[in-house]
Amino acid sequence: MSPRTTDDHCYVGIDLGGTNVKVGIVNDAGRPLANLKRPTHSERGAEAGVANILRCVEDAVRQSGVKADAVRGIGVATPGTMDIPSGMMLRPHNLPGWNDVPIRDLIADHFGKPAFLQNDANAAAYGEYWVGAGRDSKSMVMWTLGTGIGCGIIIHDMIIEGEHSTGSECGHVVIEMDNGRYCDTGQYGTLEAYTGAKYFVQRALEALAAGRESSLREVIEAGDELTPLVISQAADAGDQLADDLIMDSARYMGIGTTTVMHTIDPDCVLLGGAMTFGRNETPLGRRFIERIREEVRRRAFPVPAAKTLIDYAQLGEEAGYIGAAGWARRKCGEGGACG
Amino acid sequence: MSPRTTDDHCYVGIDLGGTNVKVGIVNDAGRPLANLKRPTHSERGAEAGVANILRCVEDAVRQSGVKADAVRGIGVATPGTMDIPSGMMLRPHNLPGWNDVPIRDLIADHFGKPAFLQNDANAAAYGEYWVGAGRDSKSMVMWTLGTGIGCGIIIHDMIIEGEHSTGSECGHVVIEMDNGRYCDTGQYGTLEAYTGAKYFVQRALEALAAGRESSLREVIEAGDELTPLVISQAADAGDQLADDLIMDSARYMGIGTTTVMHTIDPDCVLLGGAMTFGRNETPLGRRFIERIREEVRRRAFPVPAAKTLIDYAQLGEEAGYIGAAGWARRKCGEGGACG
Numbered sequence: 001m002s003p004r005t006t007d008d009h010c011y012v013g014i015d016l017g018g019t020n021v022k023v024g025i026v027n028d029a030g031r032p033l034a035n036l037k038r039p040t041h042s043e044r045g046a047e048a049g050v051a052n053i054l055r056c057v058e059d060a061v062r063q064s065g066v067k068a069d070a071v072r073g074i075g076v077a078t079p080g081t082m083d084i085p086s087g088m089m090l091r092p093h094n095l096p097g098w099n100d101v102p103i104r105d106l107i108a109d110h111f112g113k114p115a116f117l118q119n120d121a122n123a124a125a126y127g128e129y130w131v132g133a134g135r136d137s138k139s140m141v142m143w144t145l146g147t148g149i150g151c152g153i154i155i156h157d158m159i160i161e162g163e164h165s166t167g168s169e170c171g172h173v174v175i176e177m178d179n180g181r182y183c184d185t186g187q188y189g190t191l192e193a194y195t196g197a198k199y200f201v202q203r204a205l206e207a208l209a210a211g212r213e214s215s216l217r218e219v220i221e222a223g224d225e226l227t228p229l230v231i232s233q234a235a236d237a238g239d240q241l242a243d244d245l246i247m248d249s250a251r252y253m254g255i256g257t258t259t260v261m262h263t264i265d266p267d268c269v270l271l272g273g274a275m276t277f278g279r280n281e282t283p284l285g286r287r288f289i290e291r292i293r294e295e296v297r298r299r300a301f302p303v304p305a306a307k308t309l310i311d312y313a314q315l316g317e318e319a320g321y322i323g324a325a326g327w328a329r330r331k332c333g334e335g336g337a338c339g
Numbered sequence: 340m341s342p343r344t345t346d347d348h349c350y351v352g353i354d355l356g357g358t359n360v361k362v363g364i365v366n367d368a369g370r371p372l373a374n375l376k377r378p379t380h381s382e383r384g385a386e387a388g389v390a391n392i393l394r395c396v397e398d399a400v401r402q403s404g405v406k407a408d409a410v411r412g413i414g415v416a417t418p419g420t421m422d423i424p425s426g427m428m429l430r431p432h433n434l435p436g437w438n439d440v441p442i443r444d445l446i447a448d449h450f451g452k453p454a455f456l457q458n459d460a461n462a463a464a465y466g467e468y469w470v471g472a473g474r475d476s477k478s479m480v481m482w483t484l485g486t487g488i489g490c491g492i493i494i495h496d497m498i499i500e501g502e503h504s505t506g507s508e509c510g511h512v513v514i515e516m517d518n519g520r521y522c523d524t525g526q527y528g529t530l531e532a533y534t535g536a537k538y539f540v541q542r543a544l545e546a547l548a549a550g551r552e553s554s555l556r557e558v559i560e561a562g563d564e565l566t567p568l569v570i571s572q573a574a575d576a577g578d579q580l581a582d583d584l585i586m587d588s589a590r591y592m593g594i595g596t597t598t599v600m601h602t603i604d605p606d607c608v609l610l611g612g613a614m615t616f617g618r619n620e621t622p623l624g625r626r627f628i629e630r631i632r633e634e635v636r637r638r639a640f641p642v643p644a645a646k647t648l649i650d651y652a653q654l655g656e657e658a659g660y661i662g663a664a665g666w667a668r669r670k671c672g673e674g675g676a677c678g
Contacts, residue, residue: 056600139502153602162604163478164643172601174638177514177594187638205565255516262511263492263602265501299513299526303420304503 005267010066011332012057012074014107014327015120018042018094022317023056023069025064026325030131034064035321046098047125054110060314072338073331074107074115075324077123082163087117093185114338116331120320122159122168124313125152127248127323128270133314141170141260142313143253148185149192152266159332160264171196191256195249197228197275204231204245214241232277235284243284246277250288254295261300261308272313279312349405350671351396351413352664353446354459357381357433361656362395364403364410365664369470373403374660385437393449411677412670413446413454414663416462426456432524453677455670459659461498461507463652464491465669466662467609472653476607480509481652482592484614487524488531492603496669499603510535514594530595531675534588535569536614538612543570543584553580571616574623582623585616589627593634600639600647610651618651 010033015022017040026036038056042049063070081090087104089095093162108115118126125134125142132156134140144150149171153160160167171192180189181199193199204226208217215234219226231337234242236238257269271289278285297305333336349372354361356379363374377395381388400407420429420604426443428434447454457465464473464481473479473493483489484589492499498507510531511524519528520538532538543565547556554573558565573581596608610628628651636644654661671677 154498155494155499158495158497160603162643163606164646166601166640166643167604169601169604169640172640173512173598174594175513175516177591185640191654252516255513259512259598260602262505262508263599264499265506265508266505267502301505301508301511301524304501304505307503 008070009072009329010064010070011325011328012060012071013123013321013323013328014053014057014074014076015123015324016053016076016078016095017120018079018289021053021056022321023053023060024318024321024325025060026322028329030322030326032318032322033066034060035318036063038061040095042095044099046095046101049095049098049099050103050106054107057107059110071111071113073328074111074113075118075123075326075328076103076107076115077120077320077324078103079120080165082117082119082165084117084119084161087115091211094318114328114332116328117167118159118324118327119152119161119165121150122152122161123323123327124150124272124315124319125168125270125323126159126315126327127315127319127321128272129154130326131315131322132319133270133311134268137266137309139264139266140268140270141257141264142270142272143170143255143257145195145271145273147197149196149256150273151260153260153266155264155266159327170256170260173256173259175259177339185197191252194252199317200228200231200245200249200275201226203248204241207245212241215239216242220248228275232284236282245289246284247291249275250291251295254292255299257292257296257310258299259305261296265304266308268309268311270311270313272316272319275297276312285312347409348411348668349409350664350667351399351410352462352660352662352667353392353413353415354428354659354663355379355392355397355415355417355434356460357418357457360392360395361660362392362399363657363660363664364399364405364614365661367415367668369661369665371657371661372405374657375399375402379434381434381437385434385440388434388437389440389442389445392445396446396450398529401631410450410452411484411666413452414457414462414665414667415442415446415454416457416459416659416663417442418459419504421456421458421504422459423456423500426454429492431501434511453667453671455667457498457663457666458491458500458504458507460489461491461500462662462666463611463654464493464507464609464662464664465498465659466654466658466660466672467611467652468493469665470654470661471658472650476605476648478603478605479607479609480596480603480605481609481611482509484534484592484610484612486536488595489612490599492605494603494605498666509595509599512560512595512598514591514598530591533591537615539567539570539584539588540565542587543580546580546584551580555581571623575621578652585623585627586630588614589630590634593631594638596635596649598641600635604643605647607648607650609650609652611655611658615651618643624651
């Protein structure tokens with residue numbers, strides 16, 4: 001631990017999503033001093049969107065009470081596609097029209113501070129690695145379960161960002177080579193094609209169409225939308241189909257986790273994101289992760305199967321901006337770019 | 340490049356296999372100054388086996404003409420299972436009975452030089468990364484196709500050895516989750532269960548049992564053994580089943596390669612080992628790798644699919660000991676342990 005008081009240095013973390021942008025001021029120990037969350041308004045385009053982000057940063061710095069020169073660096077996490085070395089967003093799926101935006105340099109130039117771009121799932125993983133559920137880990141994999149299946153891999157304080165900025169995209173590992181489900185990203189038989197929110201609902205609809213009995217049928221007949229939340233509530237209420245669908249998702253996640261364990265062999269695998277069914281706080285969440293562990297024990301080599309911690313992430317929605325700030329801190333420490 | 344003459348420093352590389360041990364003296368530029376290959380005689384047990392290795396090293400140093408104090412360090416590559424941090428072989432599948440052998444320290448103590456243990460497939464990958472087909476690569480994955488499907492991953496001069504010494508075991512990624520083939524290592528539906536030598540032959544036998552016409556049937560009826568070499572010769576001679584079996588292997592390798600690309604995103608993927616069908620030297624070898632590339636183009640994200648080099652390794656049988664020596668050089672440079 002540094003003997004300095006933690007307010008001497010701080011970092012800005014930005015987590016840009018399709019719906020909201022989250023910004024936090026994070027001190028050298030990983031504690032948020034201030035944070036805010038505002039609509040991205042992606043439909044207004046990149047220029048207005050970036051101006052909005054800059055205002056968010058200014059407001060968060062003001063809120064935190066830190067002096068501007070205490071901010072050493074700024075981390076910005078965005079969804080892909082992106083080119084990390086040049087700091088560019090390329091064609092982000094969740095931000096239509098925000099193409100070829102040099103977001104890193106726009107932010108750096110505006111504030112006169114070093115800025116660092118990172119993939120959003122990687123940033124969330126880095127946040128957990130720095131001060132979350134992975135803080136005692138040397139090498140870590142984190143899944144983010146939501147619309148897509150995000151993944152971030154950290155090995156010995158290094159993010160696996162890849163040579164074409166598509167490292168750690170383990171939601172797209174193949175789990176079923178023949179007759180695999182189709183994913184909108186253009187892949188077949190991948191983990192995301194089974195467990196992403198849309199495909200989770202698809203599996204429910206297919207089971208209903210095949211005649212499975214379930215309370216979910218009433219939802220549809222009432223004209224309501226079938227969502228992961230609705231399915232999860234039905235499972236909580238004892239619906240067998242809903243429960244099966246969730247346990248199947250756990251099985252798929254266990255298979256993908258085995259593949260990543262046989263590649264990276266981390267000491268810790270975490271699960272975060274919206275589709276984690278209440279995590280360790282609910283019986284369903286506990287059964288979900290236990291089913292993942294069971295599948296890993298069945299498939300992985302005995303030593304990593306026994307020794308690798310598999311658990312839920314801890315930082316929730318804050319993982320992204322904390323990780324982005326932590327990554328700025330890490331890069332500042334590395335290159336001396338931050339004075 | 341260092342201004343020193345390359346003979347100032349050299350490294351010993353040991354590649355210990357179930358059948359043979361290969362030892363080389365490698366200079367600072369990765370050039371072998373001497374090398375030898377002798378039977379391992381694993382059936383004589385670990386104590387006699389280690390004594391044999393020590394004699395091999397002494398003979399190779401003598402052959403090379405370098406002075407003993409020019410040797411800075413010794414790298415030793417062994418098959419798993421192993422514990423890399425403690426320098427132990429645990430229960431190597433190919434060396435029955437060589438259990439819990441502290442091979443790194445036995446070698447280091449005998450020669451009074453720092454020694455470093457590494458997994459054999461990782462060492463071969465590191466050899467190619469240092470001075471072989473991956474020498475211009477930043478991040479690299481190398482498959483070694485043989486009895487098993489070995490894999491080595493190098494990212495920015497770091498070998499992914501994992502937290503339990505089971506990193507880079509990508510032969511055991513899952514490619515078919517349900518009804519997958521069984522692999523003797525205890526896994527189901529993994530890449531090795533389809534493409535390892537034994538399973539390659541199994542697929543041939545199954546196709547024959549299912550009534551496929553093929554010249555391979557005559558091999559069996561003549562009482563000869565069906566081997567990968569025999570199948571490959573039949574394919575060369577125009578046998579359609581043999582050709583299909585090899586192209587199916589290529590398809591499986593393309594699927595496994597896609598999974599690893601979506602995890603690591605290297606700039607280079609290499610194929611080495613015995614089951615590479617003549618490599619770029621033969622029409623069959625060229626079609627084999629082209630079929631792998633085709634499968635990757637079909638399945639991987641467009642940017643890495645277009646930009647990742649997929650090719651054959653170059654160092655052949657020498658990759659292992661050159662890589663072991665290179666890894667000793669790398670570790671010597673890192674820690675100052677080598678004076």
